[in-house]
Amino acid sequence: xxxxxxxxxxxxxxxxxxxxxxxxxxxxxxxxxxxxxxxxxxxxxxxxxxxxxxxxxxxxxxxxxxxxxxxxxxxxxxxxxxxxxxxxxxxxxxxxxxxxxxxxxxxxxxxxxxxxxxxxxxxxxxxxxxxxxxxxxxxxxxxxxxxxxxxxxxxxxxxxxxxxxxxxxxxxxxxxxxxxxxxxxxxxxxxxxxxxxxxxxxxxxxxxxxxxxxxxxxxxxxxxxxxxxxxxxxx
Amino acid sequence: xxxxxxxxxxxxxxxxxxxxxxxxxxxxxxxxxxxxxxxxxxxxxxxxxxxxxxxxxxxxxxxxxxxxxxxxxxxxxxxxxxxxxxxxxxxxxxxxxxxxxxxxxxxxxxxxxxxxxxxxxxxxxxxxxxxxxxxxxxxxxxxxxxxxxxxxxxxxxxxxxxxxxxxxxxxxxxxxxxxxxxxxxxxxxxxxxxxxxxxxxxxxxxxxxxxxxxxxxxxxxxxxxxxxxxxxxxxxxxxxxxxxxxxxxxxxxxxxxxxxxxxxxxxxxxxxxxxxxxxxxxxxxxxxxxxxxxxxxxxxxxxxxxxxxxxxxxxxxxxxxxxxxxxxxxxxxxxxxxx
Amino acid sequence: xxxxxxxxxxxxxxxxxxxxxxxxxxxxxxxxxxxxxxxxxxxxxxxxxxxxxxxxxxxxxxxxxxxxxxxxxxxxxxxxxxxxxxxxxxxxxxxxxxxxxxxxxxxxxxxxxxxxxxxxxxxxxxxxxxxxxxxxxxxxxxxxxxxxxxxxxxxxxxxxxxxxxxxxxxxxxxxxxxxxxxxxxxxxxxxxxxxxxxxxxxxxxxxxxxxxxxxxxxxxxxxxxxxxxxxxxxxxxxxxxxxxxxxxxxxxxxxxxxxxxxxxxxxxxxxxxxxxxxxxxxxxxxxxxxxxxxxx
Numbered sequence: 001x002x003x004x005x006x007x008x009x010x011x012x013x014x015x016x017x018x019x020x021x022x023x024x025x026x027x028x029x030x031x032x033x034x035x036x037x038x039x040x041x042x043x044x045x046x047x048x049x050x051x052x053x054x055x056x057x058x059x060x061x062x063x064x065x066x067x068x069x070x071x072x073x074x075x076x077x078x079x080x081x082x083x084x085x086x087x088x089x090x091x092x093x094x095x096x097x098x099x100x101x102x103x104x105x106x107x108x109x110x111x112x113x114x115x116x117x118x119x120x121x122x123x124x125x126x127x128x129x130x131x132x133x134x135x136x137x138x139x140x141x142x143x144x145x146x147x148x149x150x151x152x153x154x155x156x157x158x159x160x161x162x163x164x165x166x167x168x169x170x171x172x173x174x175x176x177x178x179x180x181x182x183x184x185x186x187x188x189x190x191x192x193x194x195x196x197x198x199x200x201x202x203x204x205x206x207x208x209x210x211x212x213x214x215x216x217x218x219x220x221x222x223x224x225x226x227x228x229x230x231x232x233x234x235x
Numbered sequence: 236x237x238x239x240x241x242x243x244x245x246x247x248x249x250x251x252x253x254x255x256x257x258x259x260x261x262x263x264x265x266x267x268x269x270x271x272x273x274x275x276x277x278x279x280x281x282x283x284x285x286x287x288x289x290x291x292x293x294x295x296x297x298x299x300x301x302x303x304x305x306x307x308x309x310x311x312x313x314x315x316x317x318x319x320x321x322x323x324x325x326x327x328x329x330x331x332x333x334x335x336x337x338x339x340x341x342x343x344x345x346x347x348x349x350x351x352x353x354x355x356x357x358x359x360x361x362x363x364x365x366x367x368x369x370x371x372x373x374x375x376x377x378x379x380x381x382x383x384x385x386x387x388x389x390x391x392x393x394x395x396x397x398x399x400x401x402x403x404x405x406x407x408x409x410x411x412x413x414x415x416x417x418x419x420x421x422x423x424x425x426x427x428x429x430x431x432x433x434x435x436x437x438x439x440x441x442x443x444x445x446x447x448x449x450x451x452x453x454x455x456x457x458x459x460x461x462x463x464x465x466x467x468x469x470x471x472x473x474x475x476x477x478x479x480x481x482x483x484x485x486x487x488x489x490x491x492x493x494x495x496x497x498x499x500x501x502x503x504x505x506x507x508x509x510x511x512x513x514x515x516x517x518x519x520x521x522x523x524x525x526x527x528x529x530x531x532x533x534x535x536x537x538x539x540x541x542x543x544x545x546x547x548x549x550x551x552x553x554x555x556x557x558x559x560x561x562x563x564x565x566x567x568x569x570x571x572x573x574x
Numbered sequence: 575x576x577x578x579x580x581x582x583x584x585x586x587x588x589x590x591x592x593x594x595x596x597x598x599x600x601x602x603x604x605x606x607x608x609x610x611x612x613x614x615x616x617x618x619x620x621x622x623x624x625x626x627x628x629x630x631x632x633x634x635x636x637x638x639x640x641x642x643x644x645x646x647x648x649x650x651x652x653x654x655x656x657x658x659x660x661x662x663x664x665x666x667x668x669x670x671x672x673x674x675x676x677x678x679x680x681x682x683x684x685x686x687x688x689x690x691x692x693x694x695x696x697x698x699x700x701x702x703x704x705x706x707x708x709x710x711x712x713x714x715x716x717x718x719x720x721x722x723x724x725x726x727x728x729x730x731x732x733x734x735x736x737x738x739x740x741x742x743x744x745x746x747x748x749x750x751x752x753x754x755x756x757x758x759x760x761x762x763x764x765x766x767x768x769x770x771x772x773x774x775x776x777x778x779x780x781x782x783x784x785x786x787x788x789x790x791x792x793x794x795x796x797x798x799x800x801x802x803x804x805x806x807x808x809x810x811x812x813x814x815x816x817x818x819x820x821x822x823x824x825x826x827x828x829x830x831x832x833x834x835x836x837x838x839x840x841x842x843x844x845x846x847x848x849x850x851x852x853x854x855x856x857x858x859x860x861x862x863x864x865x866x867x868x869x870x
Contacts, residue, residue: 048754074756086751088744098737099744103756105737152756293669357854364609364809367669368801369853375798376846383839434664482794486677493670536681543674543681550667550674551659 001026001187002047002156007056007066009042009211016042018211019056024156024189029182031198032191034208040191041083043208044158047189048080049073060156074103079154081145083161083191089134093125096133096144100151111151118147121180139170146177150186157181159190163197175201199223240418242564247414247504251277255407267403269515274406275468277507280491281413282460284503286453287492289426291433292363295485296370299377300347300458302480304465306381306388308343309397312336312470317396324386336400340466347462348455355454359447374485381477388477395474401467409467413460417500418562425452483539487514490542494549496556501563506556510542517541576708583706585820585827587715590722591777593819595796596803597729598773600815601766603804604746608665611672612652613800614793615679616645616771620778621788622683624694634697642775648679649771650764657763676793683790691787700783718780725776726816729769733812738765746810802845806852808859817861822849 002024009017017039024030032040045051047058049070058066060076068076088096097118101111119126122143128136133144142162149157159178163171171194179201182188192198199205199219207215207222215225251274258270283297311334313321318330334342358369382391420426429449432439439446469475487510495506517538549556558566602610620641627637656671702713733739745752745762753759774796781796782788799822807818825848829841837844852860 050750050754069759070750070753071756071758074754080754082751082754086748088747088751090747091740091744095740099740099752099757100755102737102741148755287666291666293666354850357850357857360857361805361853362809362858363665364603364607365805365853365857365859367609368805369850372798372802372846372849376843379840379842383843486673489670489673497666536684539677539681540685543678546674547656547659547671550671554660554664554667 001061002189003057003059004043004047005057005059007043007046007053007058009039009046009051010054011042011051015211017046020208020211020213021056022206022213022216024187026155026187027182027185028203029178029188029190029201031195031202031205032189032208033193033195033198033205034214036193037210038208039211040208041160044080044160044189044191045082047073048078048158050080071103074152074154077153077155078158079149079152079156080158081149081160081162083164085138085141085145087133087136087141087144087148090132092130093133093136093144094129096148097125097151100148103152110153114151114153117184118150121177122147139166139174142166142170142174143177146174146181150181155187157186157188159188161191161193163192163194171197239562239564239568240422242567243501243562244414244418244564246563246567247418247500248411250504250508251407251410251414255403258403269511271401271403271406271471272468273507273511274403274410275401275464275471276488276491276511277410277504278406278413278460278464278467279488280495280503280507281410281417281500282457282464283488283492284497284500285417285420285460286450286457288497288499288503289421289429289433289453290450292370292450293367293489294370294454294457295367296373296377297457297461298480298485298488299374300351300461301465301468301484302377302381302477303347303350304340304343304462305469305475305480306343306394306465307346307462308336308339308466309394309469310387311339311342312398312400313396314398321394321396322386322389326386336398336470340400340463340470343466343469344459344462347465348459351458352451352455355451355458356447359450359454374481378477378481381480391477393474393476397469397473397475399470399473401471406467406471409463413463414500414504416456416460417503420453420456421500425449429453486539487542490546493546493556496558498555498560499558499562502556502558505558509557513545514538514542579707580709580711581827581831583709583711583715583719584830585823587718588827589820589823590718591780591796591819592799592803592823593816594722594725594773594777595800596807596815596819597726597812598770598777599800599804600807600809600812601742601770601773603809604812605742605749605762605766606657606661606668608657608661608668609672609801610652610657610770611669611797612656612676612679613770613774614795614797615676616648616774616793617778617781617796618679618683618788618790618793619648620645620775621694621782621792622687622692624782625687625692625788628693628695634695637695638779641778642772645775645778646768646771649767649774653764653767657767680790680793687790689790691789693787694782696783696786714780714783718783721776721780725773729773732769742766802849804859806849806859808861811859811861814859814861818859821860825849 004020004022006019006021007017008015008019020039020043032043034040042051046053049068049072053066057064060078065073065076088099097115101114104111124140125143125147133141136144146162162174166174175197178188190198190202199222202219204218205216205222206213215222254270254273258267279301286294310329311332315331315333318325354373358366361369381388388394432442432446491506491510492503494510495504496502521537599610599613602608623641623644624637627640652672652675656675657668660667660671700714703710704713704716733743741752741757742762742765745757777796803818803822804815806821808814826845829844833841
C-alpha cells in the first residue's frame with residue numbers, strides 16, 4: 001500500500017534522512033523505531049506532505065505522492081498525528097473532532113457514525129464533549145488527536161510517538177486503542193521510542209539509525225540482533 | 236580586523252570617495268547635488284541597517300530622528316538677524332545662541348540619540364510585530380510634534396535660512412564614518428548576539444530581558460546616525476518642511492536597504508547607489524514626459540510606483556536582497572578560494 | 575446631561591469603527607502572523623469607488639455595496655500580490671511588500687485620479703440629526719453603532735458556529751495541523767482577507783461619512799488606528815482587537831473633550847504616549863490570546 005524508495009530529507013543544510021526505503025502492506029501495523037534524531041518523525045512528515053523529499057519517491061497504492069500537499073493527502077486517505085499532538089486548545093473536544101472530519105463534512109451521516117464509533121472507543125472523550133481541548137490531560141489529548149485523525153476515515157494512519165510524555169499505564173491504554181483501530185481495518189505506521197511496547201503490537205518493524213534503515217523484520221527477528229541494542233534506546 | 240573585513244571596508248569606501256571626486260571633477264552642479272544627497276541617504280540607510288539588519292526588526296521611526304537632528308541643528312545656526320523672521324516665537328533662551336554648523340550638527344545628532352534612548356526602552360520590550368507597529372506610531376507622533384510645535388519648527392511651513400555648510404566632501408566623510416560605525420557594531424558583541432538570535436524565536440525567548448537592552452543599543456546608535464544625517468541634510472538643503480520626514484522618505488530609504496540587502500553593510504551601500512540612480516533616471520524621465528506632454532496625464536507618482544514594484548519583485552526573487560548574508564569581503568574571499 | 579450622552583455616543587460610534595478596523599487586521603494577523611500594511615488603502619479604494627460612481631443613477635445603497643465589494647476584492651488582491659509570493663520567506667519581507675503595495679495603490683490613485691480631495695456621494699440620512707436627552711446627535715453616529723453591533727454579531731456567529739470559522743480559528747493556533755486534517759490553507763487565508771476587506775469596506779462607508787471626501791492618503795489614519803487598537807488589545811485575540819478599538823476611542827474622545835485648545839493639536843501625540851505607557855505595563859496587550867501557534 002505504501003512504498004518509500006530511497007528518500008533523502010533535509011532541513012536546510014541538515015540531512016535528517018539519508019536513505020530510507022520501506023513498505024507497509026494493507027492492514028499491517030508497522031513500527032519505525034530508533035533513537036532520537038534517527039529520522040523517524042521526518043519520515044512520517046514526508047509521507048504526510050509536510051516535508052518534501054530531496055530525492056526518492058513515496059508511493060501510495062501505486063501513485064507517487066511525494067509532491068502532494070497535506071490537504072491532498074487527507075483526501076487520499078492519509079491521516080497524520082504529529083508528536084506535538086496539536087489539539088486546537090481553545091476549541092472544544094467536539095469542535096476538534098468536527099474539524100477532523102472537514103474533508104468529508106458533507107457526508108453528515110457517515111461522519112456521525114464515525115463520531116459514535118470514536119466515542120465507543122474513547123469513552124473519556126464522550127464525557128468531555130464540550131470541554132476546551134487545551135484543558136485536557138496529556139493522555140486525554142492523545143486520545144483526542146487519534147480520534148480526530150480517524151474522523152476523516154483514513155485508510156493509512158500515521159502516529160508519531162503517541163506515548164511521549166505519558167505515564168506507562170496510560171501508554172498501555174493508548175496502545176490497546178491502537179490495536180482496536182487496527183482491527184477495524186486501518187493500516188497503521190507507528191513511530192515509537194518505546195520499542196518494547198511497540199513491538200508487542202506490531203506486525204513488522206523497521207529500525208532507523210542516523211537517517212538510514214539499520215534493520216527490519218518481525219519482533220522476534222529484531223530481538224535476535226544483539227547489535228541493535230546499541231543503536232536504539234528501548235525500555 | 237581580519238582581511239575580509241578590510242576588503243569590505245575598502246569596497247564600501249572606494250565608491251564613496253570616487254563619487255565625491257567625480258562629482259566635483261565633472262563640474263556640473265547637478266551631479267554634485269545628487270552625489271551629496273546620495274551620501275546623506277547612505278548615512279540614513281546605514282543607520283537603518285545598524286538596527287534592522289542586526290535585530291531583524293523593522294523600524295518606521297528612523298526618519299523621525301533625522302528630523303530631530305535637522306531641526307535641532309538648525310536652531311543654532313540660522314543667522315541671528317533672520318531668526319525673528321523664520322522662527323518668530325522661538326524661546327528666548329535659544330534665540331541668541333549661534334554656533335558653528337559642525338558643532339550644531341553634532342548637537343543635533345546627540346539630541347536625536349537622547350530622544351531615542353528615552354523613547355526606545357518601552358519599544359524594545361515588545362514582540363516583533365508590535366514593535367514595528369509601535370515604531371510606526373512613533374513616527375506619527377514625532378511628525379505631529381514637528382508639524383505643531385511652531386515655536387521651534389515653524390510648524391507645517393518651511394523652515395528657511397539654514398546656512399549651507401555641507402559639501403560633498405563633508406557628506407562623503409560622514410558616509411565613511413557611518414560605514415565604519417555600522418561595520419563595527421555588526422561585529423561587536425552586541426551585534427553578534429543580536430544576529431545570533433535574530434531569526435530564532437526560541438533562542439530570543441531564552442535571552443529574556445537582555446535582548447531588550449541589546450536591541451536598545453542598536454536603536455540608539457541608529458538614531459545617532461539618522462540625526463547626523465538630518466543635520467547634514469538641513470545644512471545642505473537650507474530650507475525644509477516636516478513632510479520631509481514622513482512616509483514617502485521612509486519608503487525610499489527602506490527600499491534602498493531592502494533591495495541592497497538588509498543583513499549587510501555592503502547591501503546598504505549598494506542599495507543606496509542603485510536606488511538613487513534608478514530614482515534620478517525615473518524622475519528625469521517623468522519630467523521629460525510631463526514637459527513634452529507625450530501622455531495626457533501628468534506623470535506624478537510614477538517613480539514611486541516603479542520603486543514599489545521593484546521592491547516587491549526583489550523580495551519575491553531574492554528575499555534577503557541583492558547582497559544576501561555575506562559582506563562583500565567574504566564574497567570576494569570565496570571567489571579567491573574557488574579560483 | 576446632554577454632554578454625557580454626546581460623549582457616550584461619540585465614544586461608542588468612534589469605537590465601533592475602530593473596533594471593526596482592528597478586527598479586520600487581527601483576522602489576518604492571527605492566522606498568518608503577518609501585518610497587512612496595505613489595509614488602510616481598502617478605505618481609499620472604497621472611497622474612490624463611491625466617487626467614480628457618484629454621477630450614476632443608482633441608489634446610494636447600491637453604490638455602497640459596490641464600494642464594499644471593491645474593498646473585498648482589493649483585500650484578496652493584496653493576498654495574491656503582497657503575501658502569497660513571500661509568505662514563507664520572512665516576516666519583514668511581507669511587511670515591506672505590503673508597504674510597497676500600499677504605496678503602489680496610493681500613487682495609482684494619485685496618478686490616475688487626482689492628488690486633490692474628491693467629494694463622495696453620501697445618503698441624506700448621514701446629515702440628519704436626532705435629539706436625545708437634550709443633546710443633538712448626528713444620526714450617522716447611531717447608525718454606525720447599529721451597523722457595528724450587527725456586523726460583530728454576524729462575525730461572532732461565523733467564528734463560533736460555522737465550519738469556516740472553526741477552521742479559521744484552528745488555523746490561527748496551529749496552521750500546519752489544520753492542513754493535516756485536510757483544511758485547505760489557501761481557502762482559509764483568502765477567506766481571512768475577504769472578511770478583512772468586508773470589515774474595512776463597511777468602516778469606510780461611515781468613515782467617509784464623517785469626512786465627506788477622499789484623498790490618496792485617507793488610509794493612513796484608519797491603518798494607524800487598527801495598528802494601535804490591535805497592539806493594546808493584544809495581537810492574538812479577536813476580542814482583544816474589539817476591546818482595543820473601544821479603549822482607543824475612549825482615550826481619543828476624552829482627550830478631545832478635555833484638552834485645552836492650545837494643546838488640542840498635539841492630541842495624537844498624547845494618545846500615542848498613553849498607548850506607549852499601556853504597552854510598558856502590558857507588552858503583550860491587554861488580552862492574551864490562545865497559545866502561540868507556529869507561523870505558516
